[in-house]
Amino acid sequence: xxxxxxxxxxxxxxxxxxxxxxxxxxxxxxxxxxxxxxxxxxxxxxxxxxxxxxxxxxxxxxxxxxxxxxxxxxxxxxxxxxxxxxxxxxxxxxxxxxxxxxxxxxxxxxxxxxxxxxxxxxxxxxxxxxxxxxxxxxxxxxxxxxxxxxxxxxxxxxxxxxxxxxxxxxxxxxxxxxxxxxxxxxxxxxxxxxxxxxxxxxxxxxxxxxxxxxxxxxxxxxxxxxxxxxxxxxxxxxxxxxxxxxxxxxxxxxxxxxxxxxxxxxxxxxxxxxxxxxxxxxxxxxxxxxxxxxxxxxxxxxxxxxxxxxxxxxxxxxxxxxxxxxxxxxxxxxxxxxxxxxxxxxxxxxxxxxxxxxxxxxxxxxxxxxxxxxxxxxxxxxxxxxxxxxxxxxxxxxxxxxxxxxxxxxxxxxxxxxxxxxxxxxxxxxxxxxxxxxxxxxxxxx
Ligand code: ATP
Numbered sequence: 491x492x493x494x495x496x497x498x499x500x501x502x503x504x505x506x507x508x509x510x511x512x513x514x515x516x517x518x519x520x521x522x523x524x525x526x527x528x529x530x531x532x533x534x535x536x537x538x539x540x541x542x543x544x545x546x547x548x549x550x551x552x553x554x555x556x557x558x559x560x561x562x563x564x565x566x567x568x569x570x571x572x573x574x575x576x577x578x579x580x581x582x583x584x585x586x587x588x589x590x591x592x593x594x595x596x597x598x599x600x601x602x603x604x605x606x607x608x609x610x611x612x613x614x615x616x617x618x619x620x621x622x623x624x625x626x627x628x629x630x631x632x633x634x635x636x637x638x639x640x641x642x643x644x645x646x647x648x649x650x651x652x653x654x655x656x657x658x659x660x661x662x663x664x665x666x667x668x669x670x671x672x673x674x675x676x677x678x679x680x681x682x683x684x685x686x687x688x689x690x691x692x693x694x695x696x697x698x699x700x701x702x703x704x705x706x707x708x709x710x711x712x713x714x715x716x717x718x719x720x721x722x723x724x725x726x727x728x729x730x731x732x733x734x735x736x737x738x739x740x741x742x743x744x745x746x747x748x749x750x751x752x753x754x755x756x757x758x759x760x761x762x763x764x765x766x767x768x769x770x771x772x773x774x775x776x777x778x779x780x781x782x783x784x785x786x787x788x789x790x791x792x793x794x795x796x797x798x799x800x801x802x803x804x805x806x807x808x809x810x811x812x813x814x815x816x817x818x819x820x821x822x823x824x825x826x827x828x829x830x831x832x833x834x835x836x837x838x839x840x841x842x843x844x845x846x847x848x849x850x851x852x853x854x855x856x857x858x859x860x861x862x863x864x865x866x867x868x869x870x871x872x873x874x875x876x877x878x879x880x881x882x883x884x885x886x887x888x889x890x891x892x893x894x895x896x897x898x899x900x901x902x903x904x905x906x907x908x909x910x911x912x913x914x915x916x917x918x919x920x921x922x923x924x925x926x927x928x929x930x931x932x933x934x935x936x
Pocket of ligand 1: 692
C-alpha cells in the first residue's frame with residue numbers, strides 16, 4: 491500500500507470506529523448528512539467535555555493571572571469591520587469551469603476533484619478560473635427585517651469577544667498586567683474546502699487565551715506561552731515525535747502579527763496546524779479604541795506611563811485536538827490470531843474511566859459487581875457490562891478507549907478484591923473498592 495492509500499485507510503478506519511463506538515456521527519445523517527458538519531455522540535461528547543475541562547483547568551484554575559469569559563457568538567457588526575474581517579478575512583478561490591467545483595487556490599495540492607477523487611485539481615484536467623477572493627464569514631440577519639442594516643455575522647473567531655471585554659474583565663477582576671482572558675466557544679467559517687473529517691469544518695470550537703502584556707515584555711511572554719502550549723500536548727499524552735513548530739515566514743504573517751508559530755501534528759494526511767501562538771502587538775486594542783473612542787490604554791502603580799497592551803494569543807482548535815487525540819491513540823494489535831483495535835486515550839481525558847464486569851452471571855458476582863459499579867459512579871464515568879464472554883467485553887472497552895476494566899470473580903466473593911486490568915500494559919492487579927477509587931483518582935485527575 492502506498493503512503494496516500496495507507497493514510498486514507500487509517501482515516502477510514504477512524505471514521506468508522508467513531509461511528510461504531512459513538513464518538514462522532516455525520517450531521518443530519520438520516521437526511522443524507524450535511525457536508526463538513528459532524529455530531530459528537532455519547533463518547534465523543536464526553537471526550538470533548540473532558541478536553542475542554544482540561545484546557546480550562548490548565549489555563550485558568552491552575553493559575554492566578556487568567557480569567558475566564560463566555561461571550562456571545564453574535565456581536566455588534568461593527569466589531570468585524572474594526573477587526574478587519576469584513577475587508578480581509580478572505581481565502582483565494584478558483585472554480586473549475588468543467589465540473590463547477592470550487593477550490594482554495596492556495597491548497598490545490600491537498601484538494602480532490604469531486605469527479606475523480608484520486609486526482610487533485612492540478613492533475614484531473616480541470617479548467618480553473620482566475621483567482622477570486624472569498625470572504626469566510628457567515629452572514630445572517632438580526633430582527634424581522636432582512637436588509638443590509640440588519641446584517642450580522644456568526645463570529646469567525648472567539649478572540650474579538652475577549653478584546654471588546656478587556657475593560658470589563660480588567661475592572662471587575664482587578665487583574666493587573668500581565669494577565670490573560672480565556673474563552674472556549676464556537677466559531678464559524680464558510681471554508682471553501684472543508685474536509686479530513688473533523689479537521690476542517692465550517693462550525694468548530696476554539697479554545698483561545700489572550701494575554702495582555704507591556705510592549706517591552708512581549709517577546710519574553712511569547713516564548714513563555716510557546717513553551718506552555720507545547721507542554722500542554724505532551725501532558726495530554728500526544729506522541730512528541732509527531733509534534734513540531736512551524737514559524738510563520740514574512741509572507742505568511744498576518745498583517746497585525748509581529749511573530750507567529752504554529753504547533754503542528756503529523757496527521758495521516760500530513761503535517762498540519764493544531765494551534766497558533768501569535769504576537770498580535772497592540773493592533774486589536776488600538777483598532778477598537780479608535781473605533782469606539784473608549785480608552786483601552788493601561789496604567790497602574792508599576793507602569794506609571796500609559797500604554798496600549800500588546801497581546802500574546804494562544805489559539806487552539808477543540809475539534810482538531812480531538813482528531814489529534816483520536817489519531818494518536820488509534821492502535822491495532824494481533825492477539826491470538828485476531829486483529830484488535832485499541833484506542834489508547836490518556837485516562838485523564840478518556841470518556842469512560844473504567845468498566846465493571848462480573849466474570850460470570852452467577853455465584854453472587856453480578857450483585858457484587860453492580861454494587862461496585864454504583865459506588866464508583868459517584869466519582870467517575872464508569873460502565874457496567876455483563877453481556878458476552880469477558881474477552882469480548884475487554885475488546886469492546888479497549889476499542890472504546892476505556893483505560894481500566896475491573897472484573898469481579900470467584901476470589902472477590904471471598905476477599906472483596908477485584909482484578910483491575912490496564913488497557914495498555916494488560917497488567918492485572920487485585921484491589922478492594924476503596925483502593926480502586928484512590929487509584930482511579932490518581933490516574934484521572936486533571
Ligand atoms: P488554517 O490555516 O488551518 O485554516 P488558521 O491559521 O486560519 O487555520 P486560526 O485562525 O489561527 O487558524 O485559528 C486557530 C485554530 O482554530 C487553528 O489552529 C485550528 O486548530 C482551529 N481552526 C481554524 N479553522 C478551523 C476549521 N475550519 N475547522 C476546525 N478547526 C479550525
